[in-house]
Amino acid sequence: MTQLPAGQWRVAIIGGGIAGALSALALSKIPRIAATTIFDRDGAFGRGLAYSAKAAWHRLNVPAYKMGGIGAEDTEGFADWLAETGQANWPDYSASFVPRRVYGDYIAAQLSDTVTSGRVTTQTDAVIDVAKWAPGYELTLASGHRQSFDLVFLCLGNPSPSPFPGIEPSPRSITDVWAPGALDPIAMNERVLVIGTGATAVDVVIDLHRRGLQQPITMISRRGLLPLVDAPAEIDPAPVEHWPQATARGIFAALRDDTRRKMEAGVPWQTSIDTFRLQIAGLWTEAPQIERERFSRHLRAIWLVHRHRLAPDVAQLLEQLQSAGLLHVLAGRISTTDRTSAGYDIAIRQRGGDTMQMSTDWILNCTGPEERYDRIANPLVGSMLASGMARRGNQGLGLDVDDNCQLRDTSGSVQHGLYAIGHATRGAFWEVTAATNIRRQILAIADQLNVAADC
Numbered sequence: 001m002t003q004l005p006a007g008q009w010r011v012a013i014i015g016g017g018i019a020g021a022l023s024a025l026a027l028s029k030i031p032r033i034a035a036t037t038i039f040d041r042d043g044a045f046g047r048g049l050a051y052s053a054k055a056a057w058h059r060l061n062v063p064a065y066k067m068g069g070i071g072a073e074d075t076e077g078f079a080d081w082l083a084e085t086g087q088a089n090w091p092d093y094s095a096s097f098v099p100r101r102v103y104g105d106y107i108a109a110q111l112s113d114t115v116t117s118g119r120v121t122t123q124t125d126a127v128i129d130v131a132k133w134a135p136g137y138e139l140t141l142a143s144g145h146r147q148s149f150d151l152v153f154l155c156l157g158n159p160s161p162s163p164f165p166g167i168e169p170s171p172r173s174i175t176d177v178w179a180p181g182a183l184d185p186i187a188m189n190e191r192v193l194v195i196g197t198g199a200t201a202v203d204v205v206i207d208l209h210r211r212g213l214q215q216p217i218t219m220i221s222r223r224g225l226l227p228l229v230d231a232p233a234e235i236d237p238a239p240v241e242h243w244p245q246a247t248a249r250g251i252f253a254a255l256r257d258d259t260r261r262k263m264e265a266g267v268p269w270q271t272s273i274d275t276f277r278l279q280i281a282g283l284w285t286e287a288p289q290i291e292r293e294r295f296s297r298h299l300r301a302i303w304l305v306h307r308h309r310l311a312p313d314v315a316q317l318l319e320q321l322q323s324a325g326l327l328h329v330l331a332g333r334i335s336t337t338d339r340t341s342a343g344y345d346i347a348i349r350q351r352g353g354d355t356m357q358m359s360t361d362w363i364l365n366c367t368g369p370e371e372r373y374d375r376i377a378n379p380l381v382g383s384m385l386a387s388g389m390a391r392r393g394n395q396g397l398g399l400d401v402d403d404n405c406q407l408r409d410t411s412g413s414v415q416h417g418l419y420a421i422g423h424a425t426r427g428a429f430w431e432v433t434a435a436t437n438i439r440r441q442i443l444a445i446a447d448q449l450n451v452a453a454d455c
Helices: 018-027 077-084 100-116 199-211 248-264 269-277 280-286 289-307 312-323 379-387 422-429 435-454
Strands: 009-014 033-039 120-123 127-133 136-141 146-149 151-154 192-195 217-221 327-339 344-350 355-360 362-365 406-408 414-420
Touching: 009 018, 009 127, 009 136, 009 146, 018 033, 018 100, 018 151, 018 435, 077 100, 100 120, 127 379, 136 151, 136 414, 192 199, 192 355, 199 217, 199 312, 248 269, 248 289, 269 289, 280 422, 312 327, 414 422, 422 435
Parallel strands: 009 033, 009 151, 033 120, 151 414, 192 217, 192 362, 217 327
Antiparallel strands: 127 136, 136 146, 327 344, 344 355, 406 414
């Protein structure tokens, strides 16, 4: 912090989604920041990709009250806003899994008020390069303009998944299911294979069902695990404060024991998981490299189905679809694919060793956002990696940052005042994508900037 520029600060936020909006809202309260500009190529300020979803069945994966608000003390801001704006029309709305677009409405409304105040401005343009410029950084825009700022925040959101290896590209293989109109070409009498069984895959299955797809849908992942169902939160009566030596196996054995003890006392397992989630960033940071690799290799899938959970009615619908033979969930991997005039012929090696053959009209890649930033098609990230302004994060995940979310250049030097927020910090902190995690990151930085401003 001692290397930040003197005087008033000009701030650039690259990305106008939830991370960018929460950053702008927090930074706008710091007196030393004279002006904040948010750049977003699509002009989706306050929403981004996730919260631009329009369908009512694209739901939050936590109840409204768990989304919190804007500030550290604003623990139920979203639920309060639902009541204040007359949108509390769900049974027990604070505990309801409301449509994602409604949370987007909330964030967009808060951001709009801040823009109206003049503390924040927005520009619909893409940033394609960031370079050092004394005493801060110079941004190059897709429009050809250049602008300089003292502090820069990369709030890039979730990148699209990379093409699935081994599948020959064709119009019947959809890599980005969230691209506008991506699912529209699928006829209601066609067969669909969904690669992935996580939150994105569930969203797509529900979407196709609501559209009226008549054929059974097949989902496949290595373990064939669907997200588990959520439950009303309870205060953890005895949160674990000290974990065993930082080994993946030891930590998760302790978590399992803690969960079992509490379940015997009537506390749902989800409470232990939620408590642990708030501690995992510190444990991940302290863990040796070999233990991070073991977690990624052996425990990642198990953690994700406990971490990213389903609304009870969504879980019930998936069970109904499976019971009716309209949804098949497979554990295994695709071993070969042959492109045909109608789609693909596929060989699947099932978990356990058996191989099955199937034909499908469509393959949908729902494996989630790409985590290796040297693979994503983002001109800004590509230019920063090429110039040495940024380097890959731990295990190749995201971008390398220090404990304060400041980027490290190719030599490992911290670039003061150049921050990454959210998904790009996966390699450093692991738990970084939920709105609550993003809020914690930016509020911690805002506190540090306030301290620096007083020095």
